Amino acid sequence: MARFELNGKEVTVDVPDDTPLLWVLRDELKMTGTKFGCGVAQCGACTVMLDGMTRRSCVTPIGTIDGSSVTTIEGIDGPEAQAVQAAWENLDVPQCGWCQSGQVMSATALLLEIPKPSDEDIDNAMAGNICRCATYVRIRKAIHDAADTLEG
Amino acid sequence: MTKMNRRGFLASSAGLVIGLSLPIAARAQSGAAAALSGGATGDASFAPNAFVRVAPDDTVTVMIKHIEFGQGPYTGLSTLVAEEMDADWSQMRAEAAPANNALYKNLAFGLQGTGGSTAMANSYMQMRKAGAAARAMLVAAAAADWGVDASEITVSKGVVRHGDKTASFGALANAAAQLTPPEDPPVKTADQFVLIGTDLPKLDTAAKTNGTATFTMDLYRDGMQTVTVAHPPNFGGTVASFDAAEALKLPGVSAVQQIPQGIAVYAASTYAAIKGRNALRIDWDDSNAETRSSDEIYAAFSEIAAEGGKDAELIGNGATGIDGAAQIIEAEFRFPYLAHAPMEPLDGVIELREDGVEVWMGSQFPALDLPAVAGVLGLDASAVTVNVMLAGGSFGRRAQDTAHFAAELAEVAKAGGPGTYKLVWTREDDLAGGYYRPLTVHRMRAGLAEDGTLLGWEDVIANQSIMAGGPMAQMMQDGMDPTAYEGATKMPYDLRHARIGWAQVDSPVSVLWWRSVGHSHTGYATEVFLDMVLEAQGKDPVQGRLELMKPEAGRDRAALEKVAQMAGWDGTKVRDGKGYGVALHESFETYVAQIAEVEDRGGMPHVTRVWCAVDCGVAVNPNVIRAQMEGGIGFGIGSVLFDEITLAPGGTVMQSNFDTYRMLRIHEMPDVMVEIIASDADPTGVGEPGLPPIGPAIANAWRALSGTNVTTLPFAKAGV
Ligand code: FES
Ligand code: FES
Numbered sequence: 067m068a069r070f071e072l073n074g075k076e077v078t079v080d081v082p083d084d085t086p087l088l089w090v091l092r093d094e095l096k097m098t099g100t101k102f103g104c105g106v107a108q109c110g111a112c113t114v115m116l117d118g119m120t121r122r123s124c125v126t127p128i129g130t131i132d133g134s135s136v137t138t139i140e141g142i143d144g145p146e147a148q149a150v151q152a153a154w155e156n157l158d159v160p161q162c163g164w165c166q167s168g169q170v171m172s173a174t175a176l177l178l179e180i181p182k183p184s185d186e187d188i189d190n191a192m193a194g195n196i197c198r199c200a201t202y203v204r205i206r207k208a209i210h211d212a213a214d215t216l217e218g
Numbered sequence: 219m220t221k222m223n224r225r226g227f228l229a230s231s232a233g234l235v236i237g238l239s240l241p242i243a244a245r246a247q248s249g250a251a252a253a254l255s256g257g258a259t260g261d262a263s264f265a266p267n268a269f270v271r272v273a274p275d276d277t278v279t280v281m282i283k284h285i286e287f288g289q290g291p292y293t294g295l296s297t298l299v300a301e302e303m304d305a306d307w308s309q310m311r312a313e314a315a316p317a318n319n320a321l322y323k324n325l326a327f328g329l330q331g332t333g334g335s336t337a338m339a340n341s342y343m344q345m346r347k348a349g350a351a352a353r354a355m356l357v358a359a360a361a362a363d364w365g366v367d368a369s370e371i372t373v374s375k376g377v378v379r380h381g382d383k384t385a386s387f388g389a390l391a392n393a394a395a396q397l398t399p400p401e402d403p404p405v406k407t408a409d410q411f412v413l414i415g416t417d418l419p420k421l422d423t424a425a426k427t428n429g430t431a432t433f434t435m436d437l438y439r440d441g442m443q444t445v446t447v448a449h450p451p452n453f454g455g456t457v458a459s460f461d462a463a464e465a466l467k468l469p470g471v472s473a474v475q476q477i478p479q480g481i482a483v484y485a486a487s488t489y490a491a492i493k494g495r496n497a498l499r500i501d502w503d504d505s506n507a508e509t510r511s512s513d514e515i516y517a518a519f520s521e522i523a524a525e526g527g528k529d530a531e532l533i534g535n536g537a538t539g540i541d542g543a544a545q546i547i548e549a550e551f552r553f554p555y556l557a558h559a560p561m562e563p564l565d566g567v568i569e570l571r572e573d574g575v576e577v578w579m580g581s582q583f584p585a586l587d588l589p590a591v592a593g594v595l596g597l598d599a600s601a602v603t604v605n606v607m608l609a610g611g612s613f614g615r616r617a618q619d620t621a622h623f624a625a626e627l628a629e630v631a632k633a634g635g636p637g638t639y640k641l642v643w644t645r646e647d648d649l650a651g652g653y654y655r656p657l658t659v660h661r662m663r664a665g666l667a668e669d670g671t672l673l674g675w676e677d678v679i680a681n682q683s684i685m686a687g688g689p690m691a692q693m694m695q696d697g698m699d700p701t702a703y704e705g706a707t708k709m710p711y712d713l714r715h716a717r718i719g720w721a722q723v724d725s726p727v728s729v730l731w732w733r734s735v736g737h738s739h740t741g742y743a744t745e746v747f748l749d750m751v752l753e754a755q756g757k758d759p760v761q762g763r764l765e766l767m768k769p770e771a772g773r774d775r776a777a778l779e780k781v782a783q784m785a786g787w788d789g790t791k792v793r794d795g796k797g798y799g800v801a802l803h804e805s806f807e808t809y810v811a812q813i814a815e816v817e818d819r820g821g822m823p824h825v826t827r828v829w830c831a832v833d834c835g836v837a838v839n840p841n842v843i844r845a846q847m848e849g850g851i852g853f854g855i856g857s858v859l860f861d862e863i864t865l866a867p868g869g870t871v872m873q874s875n876f877d878t879y880r881m882l883r884i885h886e887m888p889d890v891m892v893e894i895i896a897s898d899a900d901p902t903g904v905g906e907p908g909l910p911p912i913g914p915a916i917a918n919a920w921r922a923l924s925g926t927n928v929t930t931l932p933f934a935k936a937g938v
Contacts, residue, residue, distance in 0.1 A: 081487070082469060089489040093444070098436035099429020101610070102488075103561050104645045108876035111561060139429030154427040158419060158841060161288030161849055163426030163433075164561035164610025170427060189885035196876060198561045198611050199288045200852020202887035204845070 068128045072097070073141025083129025087121075088112045090128050091138060099139035099167045103196065110195030113168035114138050120175045122194075139167040146177040149215045153208035161199035169195050173209050182213050269315075269348040270299055272356075276376065276388035278305050280345070281315040283322035283330065284337040285582050285616070286422060287560070287609040288849070289905035290842040291337045293420040295345050297838055301413045302349030302405055303356075305387070306376035312421045317584030317604035329585035333617045333731065335806035335903020338838060342901055343405070350403035352394075359394035360385055408836065408898050417841035422608070434565045434579050434607045435642065442567070442638040443472060445630050446491040446647075448498055449480040452507035452869045453652055454726030457481060457500060465497040474498070475633035479626045484634055488642055508726040509869040512657070512862075516552055519659040519723055523550075523680035527721030530679075530698065531707040536717035539673035543665025547754055549747055550661050552930040553739040554862030555654035556732055557879060562610025564643040564651075566627040570636045574601035577627065580609025582616035586689070590621030594628035613853070614731035615653065619688040622653070622728075649879050650871040654863055655732030656681040656702070660743035670755040677743065678719040679703045682729045686722065697722070701731065705740030705805060705910065710771035711748070711763070727865070733853060734805055734906040741803040741910025742858070742917065742931070749799070749918045750927065758789045759800045759918065773809045773833050776895055778802045780831035781811040784893055796826065797923025801914035808907035809833040809895075812851070814915035815888070816923060822933060823920045825855055825888040828912065832892065835899035843904045844892040850908025851890055856882030858913040859933045880934075 069078045072095065079094050086105075091097045091114070100123060103111030107122040114123045115137040150173045153159075160166045169192070176183055176191035183191065188209050197205065271279040280299045284291040292312035300310050315322045319330045325340040327333075353373060360378045361368035363385075371380045378385045408414075425431035450456060460481050462474035470490025475482045481498055485491035510518070540546060566579035568591070575595060581587045584604050592599045609616055618624070627641045643651065658681035665673040683699035685691055700707075703720045732738055752762035760782045767775050781787075781800070791798050795817055802811040811831045816823040830847050837843055860880040864872045873879040913931075921927045 081489075085487075085489050089487060092436075093438075093487040093489070096438055098432070098438075101562070102435065104876050105492075106645075106875050106877065109561070109881070151427050155419070155423050158423050158845065160420075160423055160426035161290075161845060162561065162609065162611040163288065163422065163431050166426050167429045170429075192884045196561070196881040196883060198559060198613075198853070198881060200849045200856070200882060200887065201845070202852060202882075202884040203848045203890050205884060206887075 068132050070131050070133065071135040073137055079128065081128060083127060085128045086124050087114070087126040087128055087131060087136070088123040091123060097138050097140055101164055101167055103165065108196070109165070110168040110172060111165050113171040113195065115171060115175060120172055139170060142171065142174060145216060146212070147174045149212035150174045150177065150208070153212040153215065156211065157204045157208045159201050159204040159208050161201055165195060165197045169197065169205055173205070173212070176209065177213060177216065181216060183209060269345065270352045272352065272387045272391040274388045274391060276309050276386045277311050278303065278309050278387060279311040279313050282312050283315045283324070284332040284341070285580060285606055285609060285612070286314065287580065287612045287616070289337070289846060290420065290839065292422050293418065293842060294338050294838050295341050296421060297413055297418055298342065298345035299349035299352070301411060302346045303353045304373035304375070304412070307413065307418050309376050309387070310421065314606040314608070316606065317581065317588045319585045323585065329583070331583035331585055331617065333582065333614070335808065335906045338901045338903055339807070346405045347403060350405050351399050354400045354403045355394040355397050356387055356390045358397050359390045363393060414836065414838050415840065418839055420842065431608055433562055433610055434567060435562060435640075437567045437578055437640065439567065439569065439638045442640055443484045443486065443634070444488045444491045445482050445484050445634070445639050445641045446495045446644065447477065447480045447482045447626065447630070447641070448495050448500055449647060449651060450502050450507070451650070451871075452502065452504050452509065453728065454507035455502045455504045456506070458503040459501045461499040464499070465494040468494050468497060473634065477626070477629040477633050479629060482630050482633060484639070491642070492644065504869070506726065507869055508865065510865065511867040511869070512554065512864040515657060515725065515865065516659065519657065519680040520550060520661070522721045522723055523659045523661040523678045525721065527678050527680065527719035528698065529717065530703050530720045531716070531718040533713060533717070534715035535674065536715060537663065537674045537676035539715050540663050540665035540676060543673045544668045545666040545754060547664045547666070547750055548662065549750065549927070549929050550659065551739070551743040551746070553658040553742070554864065554931060555657045555727065556857060556861055557649050557654055557863050557873070558613040558615035558732055559648060559879060559881070560609070560611030560613060560615050563645055563648040564615070564623050565641060566623060567638065567640045568627050568631045569638045570595070570631045572636070574603065575631070576603045576605070577624070578605045578607050579624065579627065580612065580616050581606050581624070582612055583618060583621070586619065586621045587624035590624040591628040594625055595632055613733040614735070617731055618653070619685075619690050645876065646874050649863065649873050649875065652728035653730035654727065655738055656684065656729040658739045660706070660739065662743060662747045664747070664751050666751070666754060672713065672751065673715060675713045675716040676719070677706050678721065679706060679740070680721040680723050682725055682727070683722050684729050684731060684735075701735045703740060704736035705803065706744055709744060710768055710774035710802070710804065711766040712768045733850070734909045737803060737805040737906070737910040741801070741805070742913040745801040745803060745911065745914035746917045746927070746929070749914070749921070759791070760787050761789070763802060774802060774804055777809040777811040777831045777833050780893060780895055781813050781829050784831060784891060785813040785829040787813065791922035797919040799915045799918025799920070799922060801911040801918060803910040805907045805910055807902040808904060810847070810907045810911050812911040812915045814912065814919045816916055816919040818923060822859065823916055824886070825916060827889045828891070828915070830890060830892045830908065831895060832904070832908070833895040833897055834904050834907070835897050835901040837894045837897075838901050840894055843894055846904040847892045847908040848890045850906065851912045852882050852887050854909040854912035855886065855888070855916065856880070858916060858931055862932050862935055
């Protein structure tokens, strides 16, 4: 039995402790915005925020997050998230779209930490998120644009 | 271009539907009823099937017959309809057409499917005619209502107007639906285009930015079980025996069944299905399996290529002038097996019910997947519905001529009995599961006279055929599979004497179209080898290519000239520690030239900038075209630098996940500058053609910078 906060609401799930958070979100709670890409912390498609930090949900056993607060793409909010999503739409970043929830989560976390990231900051923060469609040119530009919007 | 010659309409509370007319018997299997809001079917003498649907709320929904996996058909085909309707872009919606070969076939193939970068080309006139018919009927309805001449009515941004009278599409829909559709509505001339050629926002962006886009894996249905399948580790292997006892003890695992593809584990959740599979004990029978290593396969292919293969193209005296030439240039290029690795691995949902079967999957060839499901289950095709889902990438992986995934999905349902099943391939299944870009060897030779004149060019290609052995084998002529060597033949250069040979080699390793298919290796081999020849002739890579160009290769020439101008090419191949290389390659009738700028980072090329000129005919949506060029370039860079699927001695795949099959990451992506060459030729595809030139452009830049000529891919393997 694990209890945690998901997008601001208490949830309780009854699954084996070793079940990855990713599959709890998807299979049990039907929150399907968080995607499966590799299952071994290599691609970032499953990125969520755990107590404010990005986390690969595919390698996060549910038994280890009792009492934590989890935010997924469905619950992400605030000026940074809005700026990122607006920039994403403006530049038509997604192609197939499968990786993009994870990209948006990582980009938002980056702006929360570094409001005006350099190219190098972007490389460091986003290198864990694979985009097989290689939308990287636009991801980079969208993050810069979002930072500019936030700066006002 | 095939014309829509029989056009029907549907009157219903859902509004106006324009499409092909069908006898009523075909309606039941059309699947389009689901596409109609409210399920209303209206006039009984016409089938409810359509490309265009106008709802009372003014939205115009376009049924998209091509699967959307990022290459943009939702936006591109909707643009064509919106253009001819004079709709406002904000009222446009796109929806996947269901599997229905009669209505939604690819006019280039004769069956419903997506591939070969044909989506735009085959739909260009069809979608415009569909939009034009809708417009004509809306205008006629307004004319009747207002008692004015239709020719005096104008339409702009979704508003139908005469003098001070206006009406929206939705308001006119029901009246328009009572009218007879025009036989052959005129379409606009290029100078009348309002939307085509502009950067319209993509219709699927928002849902893919906020997590609401629904893909196959996102489907959860009542009582659904999740299934994983243990596949043989060696290609051609089969199950000798298995023990499921440990797996069945695990919580959530409900059943284990043997199916022709392997051992299927049925569970209450994905994780239980994965754990259950890990707990299986299986003995495999490898007596018919591929047990050679990649190195052994390369050696065998190389030997076979040395025998010359069959003639794929013979120009002038062929290769006969090479042997006695003053200078002979030779190279053997080796291209590994490559996995497509779409970010969403293969998956599908199947529901076996008393009244039939319903399937949801990222079906790229619905025309083949549907009968495959019916075949496995022993049902009539009319009992099977296939819903085409958004897919998280494909790059060719879902274009299955053998429908192997649909068949596996159906086997899972057959073994499981009535119920709902989601079959999920993990990344390990995906990478080790075959259907690779064929491992390929190019043996190339060229002979130069004392004065540098090219006396002969030979390219012998050895690889497996994708078409042979499958349903497309019947399309092969004289035993030749052009997809094995396309791009090595019909080059834009006047080589005067050349021979292109192809040797078909067999292996149990399954192969499939991989983004740009044959061009993925022929583009590299020909453009690197040509650069070597030009170097030996003391010629500039751009000037030398232009001099060699056939007079009729005007579009190739223009693309090369454009990219040279964009990059400020002046013949300098190395400047300030950076190397520059050029490549030009036409594929799928789209002409792409690229120049790559690379630097040396720890002995590997790091690509810093890429200039790309593309001619794909009319640029329907320049934003989508640029995105596909960027994507094709990034996909290509990762592949040539890092990727290979290798078989270890014994035949087992050595790569299992992204830790061993390395994807390009953001810090490795160059700046990309794209220019689209203005054209009024019919549009051609952009999903694949951006890829072939990038590998050779990098290789040519790297050779200039480092002196190393990389002929065995990937660069990482070559010990670069
Ligand atoms: S699915 Fe978690 S990092 Fe890939
Ligand atoms: S948009 Fe397709 S994987 Fe990123």
